[in-house]
Structures are given as C-alpha cells and as structure tokens.
Amino acid sequence: MAWTNHAAVKAARANNPIPPLVSNTNGMFGAGLFGSQFSGSTPGASAACDASTTGGLIKLNNLALDSGKTYWLSRSWFCNTGSSTSRRAMLVDRLVHQGGLSGTVTSEQTTNLPTAALTRYTGGAGVHIGLQIYTALGSTSVTVTARYTNQAGTGSRVTPAISLPSSPPAAAFFPLPLQAGDTGVRSVEGVTLSASTLTAGNFGVTLYKPLGILAPEAGPNSTQVSSNSQNVMNEREHLLGGICTSIDPNACLDLLVQAGSSSAVYPYFIEIVPEQ
Amino acid sequence: MGSITDLSNLLSKVSGGSSGAPERPWVFVDNRVGSAAATTPVASRWSSLWLYNRSYNGVSANPGAVNVPTRTSNGALTVANASGGLEKKLLGIEGVCTQQCTLLLYDRLLHISGLSGTSTSAQNVQSGSGVALTRNTGGVGNQIWAEIYTAIGTTATTITASYTNQAGTAGRTTVATAFGGSALNNAQRMINLPLQAGDTGVQSVQTVTLAASTGTAGDFGVTIVRPLMTAFCPVAGGVLNRDLLAGIPPVQTIDTDACIAAMYLPTGATAPQLFFGLGLVDA
Numbered sequence: 405m406a407w408t409n410h411a412a413v414k415a416a417r418a419n420n421p422i423p424p425l426v427s428n429t430n431g432m433f434g435a436g437l438f439g440s441q442f443s444g445s446t447p448g449a450s451a452a453c454d455a456s457t458t459g460g461l462i463k464l465n466n467l468a469l470d471s472g473k474t475y476w477l478s479r480s481w482f483c484n485t486g487s488s489t490s491r492r493a494m495l496v497d498r499l500v501h502q503g504g505l506s507g508t509v510t511s512e513q514t515t516n517l518p519t520a521a522l523t524r525y526t527g528g529a530g531v532h533i534g535l536q537i538y539t540a541l542g543s544t545s546v547t548v549t550a551r552y553t554n555q556a557g558t559g560s561r562v563t564p565a566i567s568l569p570s571s572p573p574a575a576a577f578f579p580l581p582l583q584a585g586d587t588g589v590r591s592v593e594g595v596t597l598s599a600s601t602l603t604a605g606n607f608g609v610t611l612y613k614p615l616g617i618l619a620p621e622a623g624p625n626s627t628q629v630s631s632n633s634q635n636v637m638n639e640r641e642h643l644l645g646g647i648c649t650s651i652d653p654n655a656c657l658d659l660l661v662q663a664g665s666s667s668a669v670y671p672y673f674i675e676i677v678p679e680q
Numbered sequence: 681m682g683s684i685t686d687l688s689n690l691l692s693k694v695s696g697g698s699s700g701a702p703e704r705p706w707v708f709v710d711n712r713v714g715s716a717a718a719t720t721p722v723a724s725r726w727s728s729l730w731l732y733n734r735s736y737n738g739v740s741a742n743p744g745a746v747n748v749p750t751r752t753s754n755g756a757l758t759v760a761n762a763s764g765g766l767e768k769k770l771l772g773i774e775g776v777c778t779q780q781c782t783l784l785l786y787d788r789l790l791h792i793s794g795l796s797g798t799s800t801s802a803q804n805v806q807s808g809s810g811v812a813l814t815r816n817t818g819g820v821g822n823q824i825w826a827e828i829y830t831a832i833g834t835t836a837t838t839i840t841a842s843y844t845n846q847a848g849t850a851g852r853t854t855v856a857t858a859f860g861g862s863a864l865n866n867a868q869r870m871i872n873l874p875l876q877a878g879d880t881g882v883q884s885v886q887t888v889t890l891a892a893s894t895g896t897a898g899d900f901g902v903t904i905v906r907p908l909m910t911a912f913c914p915v916a917g918g919v920l921n922r923d924l925l926a927g928i929p930p931v932q933t934i935d936t937d938a939c940i941a942a943m944y945l946p947t948g949a950t951a952p953q954l955f956f957g958l959g960l961v962d963a
Binding site: 405406407408409410411412413422476487492494530531532564565566567579580581582583584585587588614616617640643644645646647648649662679 | 687695696698700704708714717732735740758772773775776887918919957
C-alpha cells in the first residue's frame with residue numbers, strides 16, 4: 405500500500421497509537437565507522453532476528469506491531485546532553501546474526517556458520533554484511549574477509565578485505581564491502597582473519613538492511629558540532645521528503661551509532677507511523 | 681517531461697503508489713581499493729570513488745579501451761530504468777562519512793584507461809574508436825576529467841584535451857591544466873579539464889596531450905562526466921544528507937541507462953569511508 409495524500413500522513417501522525425521508540429545509549433565508541441546498540445545476549449548459533457528479539461528496538465519498547473500493516477519511518481529526534489558528541493546513527497533491520505568467532509584463529513572460521521536463512525529480504529538484494537565485536541579482540545590490527553552467497557544465489561563469493569583496527573571494543577561494528585558486481589547477500593559461510601589479533605575475544609556476522617539516517621546532533625558545521633550542539637534538540641523529517649523508508653512490522657530494529665568518544669550520550673527518539 | 685505535481689503526489693510515489701516505483705539503493709564504500717588501502721587523498725583535490733571497494737556493484741578493473749558505462753556496468757549505483765513513459769528522478773541522498781568532504785554524484789558517460797604519463801604525443805580517447813556518447817549526447821553540461829588509475833610521475837607538466845563542444849564544433853582545446861607532480865600524480869586523483877572559453881559542454885573527446893613527460897608512465901584515463909548533485913559532510917563522522925525537493929539543484933532526472941558514480945573533494949589527508957543511500961522515483 406502507499407500513502408494516498410498528505411492529509412493521510414497528517415492524520416496518521418495525529419492519531420498514531422505508537423509512542424516514539426526510545427533507543428539505547430550503549431554502543432558508543434570511538435573506533436571505526438559504527439557501534440551497534442543491540443542490547444540482546446551475545447548470539448551463538450546463527451538465528452534470524454525479528455520484532456520479538458530481545459535487544460531490538462520494538463521489543464525494547466514493549467511494542468507489538470500489526471503484521472498486516474505497513475509502517476513508515478516518520479521523524480527522529482536527538483539531543484546530546486553529554487560531554488562527547490554523537491554525530492550519526494543509522495537505523496537498520498537486523499536480519500540474522502551469529503557469534504563465537506575468534507580473534508586468534510587464522511584459518512577460515514565456520515563456527516556457527518552458515519548464517520540462518522533470511523526471513524525478510526529473502527532474495528538477498530540490498531542485504532549487507534557486518535562484523536560485530538561482542539568481546540574485545542586483540543591489539544594486532546588485521547584484515548578480514550568473508551565468504552558468502554550473493555543475491556543471485558552464487559556461492560563462494562569473497563568480500564574484499566577490510567582493516568580491523570587495534571583492539572576493537574565490544575559493540576564495534578564493521579560493514580563489509582562485497583565482491584565486484586554483487587549487490588546483496590543471502591548467507592555467509594566463512595570468515596577469515598589475515599593474522600591473529602592476539603586475543604580470542606568474540607565476534608560474529610550480522611546480516612542487515614540499512615533503513616535510514618536519523619537526526620544528527622544539531623549544528624551544520626564543525627565549530628558548532630564540537631560544543632555548541634550540546635543540549636540542543638535536533639529533529640529530522642523522514643516522511644515529507646524525497647527519502648522515505650518503510651519499516652517491516654517484523655523488523656528487528658537496531659541502531660548503528662558512532663560517537664566522538666566513549667562517553668555515553670542521550671538516546672534517539674524514533675517515530676514510526678502505520679499507513680492509513 | 682515527467683513531474684511530481686504536489687506533496688500528495690510525492691508521498692504517493694515514494695511509498696509505492698502512482699507508478700512511483702521507488703528505489704533506495706544503499707552502499708557502503710570502504711577506503712580500500714582491491715587488497716590495499718586507497719591512495720592518501722590530498723586536501724582540495726578531487727578523488728575518484730570508482731575503484732573503492734563497496735557493498736553495491738563494485739569494480740575490479742580499470743576501464744580499459746574507451747567505452748560507455750551504463751547502469752548494468754560494474755561500478756554503477758544501479759537503478760532500474762523508468763517505465764511507462766515516465767522519467768527516473770533523483771530526490772536526494774542520506775548517509776554518513778568518516779571525513780569532512782564534498783561528494784559529487786554524476787552520470788559517468790564515457791571512460792578510458794591505459795593512457796601514458798610519459799607520452800607527449802596526442803593520445804587517442806574517442807578518435808578512431810567508433811565509440812560515442814549514448815546519454816546527454818547534445819553535450820550541454822558534460823565535463824572532461826582526467827582520472828589516474830596508477831600513479832604517474834613526479835614531474836609537473838600540463839594536459840590538454842581536443843574535443844567537440846556542445847554545438848558540434850570540433851577541434852576545441854581545453855585550457856592547459858596542471859598534471860603530474862606533487863598532488864596531481866596519485867592514483868584515484870581526478871583533475872577537471874576546463875573547457876575552451878565560451879563552451880558549455882562536450883559531445884566527444886578526440887585526444888589528450890601532455891606538454892611534457894611526467895617521468896612515469898603509470899596509467900591514466902579520461903572520464904566524461906555529467907554532474908547530478910553534491911552533498912556535504914560538514915565534519916569527520918558527520919551526516920551526508922541532502923534533499924533535492926527544496927533548494928538548488930532541483931530534483932534531477934536520471935537518464936535511461938545512466939551509470940551513477942561518485943567522486944569526493946576532501947579537506948584532509950585521510951581516505952573516507954562512506955555509507956549512503958539514494959532516493960529515486962519514477963515521475
């Protein structure tokens with residue numbers, strides 16, 4: 405279904421029975437692109453994630469969405485009252501995850517792999533691979549690749565290597581690029597480190613679908629971002645513009661967040677509305 | 681010509697109604713090329729993202745002989761062609777970037793690699809190839825860029841291109857532009873070749889000529905670009921959001937079979953990682 409007109413959007417917002425989702429504040433760190441706010445237990449065997457998965461935002465906020473409706477990302481708000489600056493957050497649908505991979509094994513790791521079958525976006529188009537750290541890895545910086553099946557069902561594809569920094573902490577999240585020509589992923593079969601990080605730690609594969617970029621901290625330029633954005637509420641309009649995102653009612657919503665330091669900051673508020 | 685009539689029509693299209701066929705391709709761009717780190721960028725010098733490893737339709741080889749990339753080519757931020765007599769419209773971008781920079785999205789109309797940084801002869805681009813533009817063929821707004829794939833030499837010289845302009849006038853020559861030497865010899869560097877005075881576009885590029893050898897052959901090419909939009913990441917780790925529904929430029933029409941690609945203008949010397957999505961509809 406689609407929105408019929410602007411009046412329908414206004415009515416949906418005015419009559420929205422769903423309170424704004426409130427995110428966690430964990431997952432803030434300073435290394436790499438993102439940290440995951442997922443607050444569920446560290447996964448072991450691969451499992452599909454959905455709205456009932458502990459750690460996802462719908463479960464976290466004690467909501468139960470109607471599987472017969474279409475939902476839309478409507479607005480988001482962020483107010484940084486902390487001493488650090490949190491500059492970006494990406495809302496994703498966490499599709500499948502697993503854990504138990506080691507930071508010291510240098511042969512291909514297949515523990516708790518292949519990943520469980522996708523239950524959403526099952527063809528794999530637009531599905532991304534991420535590596536999530538559950539227990540910090542060691543101090544040696546290494547590169548890592550993953551072997552996967554692409555959106556066309558072709559197996560034994562291998563991601564280009566990405567660089568893992570020294571001592572990636574728990575919650576650090578590293579997106580992976582794909583082999584040239586690929587546009588999605590159906591499953592991951594193996595992960596290979598170029599060398600030992602010197603600490604086993606625990607990390608795993610997460611398959612996810614990007615949904616949208618939430619309200620950033622206030623301030624359009626570098627001077628404002630560093631200090632003047634504290635205690636300033638910023639709002640982002642997601643529905644009344646050119647970038648419009650639907651939310652699967654069965655989604656396991658997660659935030660990938662990056663902070664300027666490890667200090668905790670205040671949560672994001674996310675409004676989703678059911679289509680009328 | 682297609683159009684979005686009002687806000688209600690827009691809402692309907694971006695949510696899948698009114699034949700909008702909305703698309704939201706997302707791509708993670710890593711700061712590595714193949715198995716190695718990307719070349720260190722230089723502040724205020726454009727760098728190409730064409731070869732950067734990515735999560736959406738990445739590239740594994742240089743362009744080679746002159747050819748016209750399309751939406752099905754490796755490297756394109758592939759989107760479906762519009763149907764039913766409608767046009768594909770680019771509504772905006774949202775994303776994040778680890779470095780402060782300006783991102784330029786463009787339609788990559790034509791490219792070639794394999795040119796030498798030591799040859800001072802006129803090096804063929806389209807001359808004798810039989811290859812011609814298939815999009816924006818009138819040439820207005822098309823730009824000529826030199827793109828370096830393997831580092832050329834450290835001896836500074838200049839480069840010119842011989843081209844046919846938007847009026848079909850052949851034998852036009854770009855303004856001699858610095859090429860080779862510090863900051864202008866690196867892999868992934870892109871160097872704009874300003875057009876001859878009075879010209880507003882390019883229908884074809886026949887040859888390029890170096891005034892002198894740069895000292896190292898390397899590998900460079902020519903890319904014909906039709907700019908679509910820019911987006912700005914104001915601070916390292918910031919967002920890269922731009923909605924074209926209000927402001928300049930307006931909503932952009934994406935030509936049939938367009939090869940959407942990107943380059944960036946950094947303010948520092950760290951190659952960025954980006955994660956961004958495009959908003960497109962048929963209208």
